[in-house]
Amino acid sequence: xxxxxxxxxxxxxxxxxxxxxxxxxxxxxxxxxxxxxxxxxxxxxxxxxxxxxxxxxxxxxxxxxxxxxxxxxxxxxxxxxxxxxxxxxxxxxxxxxxxxxxxxxxxxxxxxxxxxxxxxxxxxxxxxxxxxxxxxxxxxxxxxxxxxxxxxxxxxxxxxxxxxxxxxxxxxxxxxxxxxxxxxxxxxxxxxxxxxxxxxxxxxxxxxxxxxxxxxxxxxxxxxxxxxxxxxxxxxxxxxxxxxxxxxxxxxxxxxxxxxxxxxxxxxxxxxxxxxxxxxxxxxxxxxxxxxxxxxxxxxxxxxxxxxxxxxxxxxxxxxxxxxxxxxxxxxxxxxxxxxxxxxxxxxxxxxxxxxxxxxxxxxxxxxxxxxxxxxxxxxxxxxxxxxxxxxxxxxxx
Amino acid sequence: xxxxxxxxxxxxxxxxxxxxxxxxxxxxxxxxxxxxxxxxxxxxxxxxxxxxxxxxxxxxxxxxxxxxxxxxxxxxxxxxxxxxxxxxxxxxxxxxxxxxxxxxxxxxxxxxxxxxxxxxxxxxxxxxxxxxxxxxxxxxxxxxxxxxxxxxxxxxxxxxxxxxxxxxxxxxxxxxxxxxxxxxxxxxxxxxxxxxxxxxxxxxxxxxxxxxxxxxxxxxxxxxxxxxxxxxxxxxxxxxxxxxxxxxxxxxxxxxxxxxxx
Numbered sequence: 001x002x003x004x005x006x007x008x009x010x011x012x013x014x015x016x017x018x019x020x021x022x023x024x025x026x027x028x029x030x031x032x033x034x035x036x037x038x039x040x041x042x043x044x045x046x047x048x049x050x051x052x053x054x055x056x057x058x059x060x061x062x063x064x065x066x067x068x069x070x071x072x073x074x075x076x077x078x079x080x081x082x083x084x085x086x087x088x089x090x091x092x093x094x095x096x097x098x099x100x101x102x103x104x105x106x107x108x109x110x111x112x113x114x115x116x117x118x119x120x121x122x123x124x125x126x127x128x129x130x131x132x133x134x135x136x137x138x139x140x141x142x143x144x145x146x147x148x149x150x151x152x153x154x155x156x157x158x159x160x161x162x163x164x165x166x167x168x169x170x171x172x173x174x175x176x177x178x179x180x181x182x183x184x185x186x187x188x189x190x191x192x193x194x195x196x197x198x199x200x201x202x203x204x205x206x207x208x209x210x211x212x213x214x215x216x217x218x219x220x221x222x223x224x225x226x227x228x229x230x231x232x233x234x235x236x237x238x239x240x241x242x243x244x245x246x247x248x249x250x251x252x253x254x255x256x257x258x259x260x261x262x263x264x265x266x267x268x269x270x271x272x273x274x275x276x277x278x279x280x281x282x283x284x285x286x287x288x289x290x291x292x293x294x295x296x297x298x299x300x301x302x303x304x305x306x307x308x309x310x311x312x313x314x315x316x317x318x319x320x321x322x323x324x325x326x327x328x329x330x331x332x333x334x335x336x337x338x339x340x341x342x343x344x345x346x347x348x349x350x351x352x353x354x355x356x357x358x359x360x361x362x363x364x365x366x367x368x369x370x371x372x373x374x375x376x377x378x379x380x381x382x383x384x385x386x387x388x389x390x391x392x393x394x395x396x397x398x
Numbered sequence: 399x400x401x402x403x404x405x406x407x408x409x410x411x412x413x414x415x416x417x418x419x420x421x422x423x424x425x426x427x428x429x430x431x432x433x434x435x436x437x438x439x440x441x442x443x444x445x446x447x448x449x450x451x452x453x454x455x456x457x458x459x460x461x462x463x464x465x466x467x468x469x470x471x472x473x474x475x476x477x478x479x480x481x482x483x484x485x486x487x488x489x490x491x492x493x494x495x496x497x498x499x500x501x502x503x504x505x506x507x508x509x510x511x512x513x514x515x516x517x518x519x520x521x522x523x524x525x526x527x528x529x530x531x532x533x534x535x536x537x538x539x540x541x542x543x544x545x546x547x548x549x550x551x552x553x554x555x556x557x558x559x560x561x562x563x564x565x566x567x568x569x570x571x572x573x574x575x576x577x578x579x580x581x582x583x584x585x586x587x588x589x590x591x592x593x594x595x596x597x598x599x600x601x602x603x604x605x606x607x608x609x610x611x612x613x614x615x616x617x618x619x620x621x622x623x624x625x626x627x628x629x630x631x632x633x634x635x636x637x638x639x640x641x642x643x644x645x646x647x648x649x650x651x652x653x654x655x656x657x658x659x660x
Contacts, residue, residue, distance in 0.1 A: 175549030385518025
């Protein structure tokens with residue numbers, strides 16, 4: 001059993017706008033953030049969830065060595081929803097060295113290296129002078145940036161397990177607190193649009209031509225998005241008074257294929273079952289499931305089978321990737337936070353761009369928004385390499 | 399936080415497995431850093447042996463080495479993979495391709511570009527559905543992996559296999575991120591003493607301080623040039639079957655202190 005942790009503060013940015021209010025308002029008003037791809041000079045017939053460039057401000061001078069799109073997105077998130085102030089207050093209570101920083105990303109600042117490769121010196125092939133690797137492209141750069149930005153010095157690492165990365169950091173944080181290496185933790189994730197993922201998913205034939213349509217009979221792939229989100233996790237009974245808690249985490253491996261999910265969703269089912277076990281909950285205790293629901297043929301049908309096997313047809317479920325796009329390594333925490341917004345506002349978000357449900361889907365799949373009392377939510381994240389993670393969040397159980 | 403070591407794996411230049419390297423690491427035999435030879439990874443099917451890069455082979459070989467001579471079922475074992483960054487060869491190929499007008503990225507190369515590629519291939523080869531994570535901590539990756547493995551044990555996991563690996567990058571990346579010779583090591587860690595216990599480790603994160611170095615100049619060169627080889631002072635202690643203390647640095651300068659007792 002997991003020792004539940006209080007989620008005392010959280011913040012989110014994505015193509016729907018900066019802060020919790022922007023994501024909530026877009027969900028409530030039915031405004032998807034997906035647009036035809038006009039990222040850099042990519043020539044791809046697909047849609048993306050791109051953040052407005054104007055919103056991504058240069059980093060402060062003191063943090064100039066971290067300058068790259070991924071950290072601008074992360075920085076924007078840290079500045080929303082009073083998050084930075086909340087962490088600084090927590091650092092005064094616990095000590096800066098007693099707050100861990102556990103973050104997820106898939107491609108980190110690789111965009112910065114892609115650009116440098118287009119400006120290699122003709123004679124020697126060298127990267128342009130002044131190119132910074134450790135503080136931009138390296139997968140750990142995100143944690144260094146956040147440690148510096150927030151003035152923290154606790155234990156830190158970056159999880160990079162493709163699309164489950166920033167879900168798994170919740171498990172890491174719970175364990176690090178359990179082991180006594182820290183008293184509280186900043187968990188989070190950030191991923192930004194780049195040519196590597198756009199052309200890479202394109203090479204696999206996994207990019208939707210229009211906006212992605214999760215669980216639709218005519219779905220044809222993903223829409224890549226970008227964003228960042230962070231949460232502050234603390235032990236119950238501490239200063240934090242907020243209601244929402246991390247109740248369970250379940251992790252598994254598919255052991256099947258590097259880029260295709262297990263056809264019956266065996267690994268996904270195991271992750272969900274382990275999350276229920278760790279929360280001490282039964283399937284009937286959940287009020288809403290935020291599905292991984294990427295919009296590929298294979299993912300959605302595999303996930304449907306796994307969810308149906310455990311939950312049957314009654315638990316309301318939806319994928320929110322039609323609103324935000326698939327934010328890859330950030331999607332775990334992006335969607336955990338959408339689950340928290342659902343809980344706090346009594347909103348089961350519908351599934352943007354899904355028009356005709358795949359007739360094979362037996363779940364209570366929410367295409368339109370619904371109002372409902374929600375106490376407990378589950379969020380699924382599944383990544384390449386068969387890396388699965390399920391989170392359960394909710395009000396404290398009485 | 400207390401851990402018990404039940405198995406050790408090592409692979410690097412002149413270090414071809416724990417059994418044959420023990421005397422070298424214990425200082426009882428000389429270290430000859432012979433040019434690194436990529437070992438054959440029996441766990442991978444032939445087609446995957448061809449398609450996977452050096453980091454995957456390093457990690458899987460070292461993991462298998464740590465399990466050699468134990469009766470641990472790799473199919474149920476939780477794993478923690480840690481390295482300082484991605485697969486440099488794959489990143490170089492993708493970034494080079496993207497700098498060309500056609501941008502024809504290879505699908506195999508793209509799925510091999512994920513940081514958890516070694517974990518994915520390990521899971522497929524061992525048919526393991528156990529939890530697995532893949533970490534990055536730049537120069538401090540080994541310490542990050544140890545903390546994660548210790549956390550898993552604190553949370554009730556009986557055993558965890560920690561695998562640290564790093565391979566050098568090709569040019570032009572090598573000039574901006576220089577990693578010495580390829581190196582990987584693995585520790586099979588448990589939460590309680592058993593018949594298979596080799597050593598007991600006490601682990602804590604404390605104040606700032608310098609990391610422990612290793613006496614042999616050749617091994618010290620390897621330690622300082624490859625982030626996964628930051629484990630060498632600990633491996634030396636385990637090889638000598640001696641009590642002692644090893645300090646590892648993390649990115650904030652704090653020390654992860656490991657006290658070992660046979």
